[in-house]
Amino acid sequence: MEAKIVKKSSFHVIGYHFVANLKEIEEQQLSKKTLERLQFHADKIPNKIGDHVYLIQVYPMKEGFHPYTDKFTQIIGYEVSNPGEVPEGGILHTVPNCTYVTTTHKGPEAEIYQTYDYLYGKWMVENRCMPLGYDFELWDERYNPDDMDNEIDLFIAINK
Template sequence: MEAREILLPGFTVVGYKIEANLDEIEAGLGKQTYDALISSKDEIANQTNGNVILIQIYPMKPGFHPRVDRFTQIFGYEVTSADRVPAEMIQYTVPESKYVTYTHQGLESELGITYDYLYGKWIRETGNEPRGYDFEIWDDRYKPDSPNNEIDVFVALK
């Protein structure tokens, strides 16, 4: 599958927010947050579907390194309205933007290959610039420990 550019309208999610580096996330914080979201799913009103959305917001600073520097992750569900946000959760609105999208196929542990391709080779070859955030959609194809896993990745572009 080829990466392609698309324009998406803005949308709102309700869920949990964490700030950590990639090592902390991979050491269990990400899984704990995902599990908390899944167990609280029924508390989130006005969901558009059952897909988990993982939003990652990066500090736009020279030399940013995700294994060392902290960044924001939001685990949530898209909602049509965020008029009732459960305690300890947040609402976050993703603006309309142009994105490069690509479907990662394979183990979740190999997702770095997809990100390296999008943020490295694809952006360099197309002359685009990242906007400082990306998101993933985890739908019924999300099977993180299976080679049949598929994750749709969207990198926001300036």
């Protein structure tokens, strides 16, 4: 698995969010339901840039945090060129200018934890980086969550 460090400018996302842990997300299919809601209301999001979707995960910066048992925020939305009107029940989130470690997960989404474990574990230690409390995934035309040819670009904010 090849990871690299990139700098990204800030961007805006309009979509929907929820707060849960991974156990709840999996059992209740929260990400899938939120994506379906977003796609249903896509025409109500002004200034949308393309059809790619961002999954943004914001974690509490606490000692011993574990995403399977501790709750965190997930935002699923479309990138927009200008923050405009937000659909009812929606949210506007600005991802700040930052440095990220990035790689592409290849394979079923159910196995993405292996990619996260590598980046947050081995890669962070070897490269002496600290995560800054959020990451995001880019779901574009390669996103086929149940297929072996699925690809998801991951970006983890770091202090490099």
